[in-house]
């Protein structure tokens with residue numbers, strides 16, 4: 444069993460800890476955070492060992508009646524691997540502690556690329572992380588792009604990719620980011636996402652632009668990909684993408700017209716925290732004109748990086764290869780299981796004679 448310490452128990456850390464708990468080869472050694480708030484109290488209810496960021500925080504937890512098992516340093520001592528899901532910049536500060544103790548670390552996309560030995564996406568460059576001391580899982584938008592571009596590149600060669608990322612203004616709890624009543628080019632020029640995707644797909648010519656909009660509901664990406672060797676029609680592209688468990692086709696035919704409908708899918712599915720771990724690819728949007736393929740995909744910013752974090756843990760500990768790890772992760776979480784298109788229900792519906 445791999446003992447995983449989760450440092451930072453916010454949007455991403457909570458979800459990674461829950462996903463670790465669902466794997467047959469991992470166990471949560473504990474979670475660490477800074478303040479003794481409702482999230483700490485609720486974690487305590489599930490018997491998750493809680494650690495405080497430092498000695499001062501230990502005292503604050505104690506005064507709030509929440510017992511801790513020590514500090515981040517104690518958790519790192521007791522873990523085989525650390526997933527650091529602290530706010531951008533804090534991971535870079537913690538990195539020294541992980542290096543000093545020789546504990547492999549999985550950091551997040553809010554950190555700069557040089558925070559870790561290698562940036563990581565389980566579909567694009569799993570092997571590059573094998574045995575690394577530290578890896579950085581790409582951010583939510585970049586994870587979505589890498590998952591899409593890797594299979595297209597393998598099948599047809601990606602000559603160039605251009606994407607506009609319509610980005611949610613903040614997560615549901617980030618009230619300090621709003622209310623925002625605007626539509627903002629963010630940044631005004633090219634966004635950093637392209638450089639991050641090139642960290643895991645170095646040969647892909649990609650450019651990205653971002654627009655921030657007043658919602659907490661998902662990111663929506665428009666992606667335009669020029670292919671070296673395009674197939675005869677868009678159906679072939681659909682077939683290629685349909686083979687990817689982490690790309691989930693969603694269709695207007697099933698009443699899914701936008702991100703609000705997708706959030707309702709998450710709620711109806713009774714997945715933990717209504718998470719949609721897959722890229723949500725709007726099936727009707729997939730078009731091919733000459734060598735240019737275009738589509739829309741929506742990304743659940745709070746959860747799409749979760750499967751990648753689980754795979755990153757296996758990559759740095761060297762316990763499974765890419766295919767095995769993705770399969771284990773997907774099966775344990777139920778990735779690819781939602782009936783969001785008639786094709787999916789037809790595929791899994793029992794046929795005459797089935798038991």
Ligand SMILES: NC(=O)c1ccc[n+]([C@@H]2O[C@H](COP(=O)([O-])OP(=O)(O)OC[C@H]3O[C@@H](n4cnc5c(N)ncnc54)[C@H](OP(=O)(O)O)[C@@H]3O)[C@@H](O)[C@H]2O)c1
Pocket residue numbers: 450451452453454455456475476477478479495496515528529530531532533551552553554581582583614744745748
């Ligand atoms: N949210 C997203 O949409 C998203 C998507 C993909 C990647 N990411 C990346 O994931 C990382 C985490 O983001 P997030 O949104 O999950 O952040 P978050 O919700 O703000 O959570 C951060 C957590 O870190 C804890 N923390 C802060 N300083 C700490 C310290 N010194 N030691 C231990 N714990 C500490 C906080 O504790 P308290 O709550 O007690 O203060 C909180 O539990 C960032 O790099 C971000 O860019 C975020």
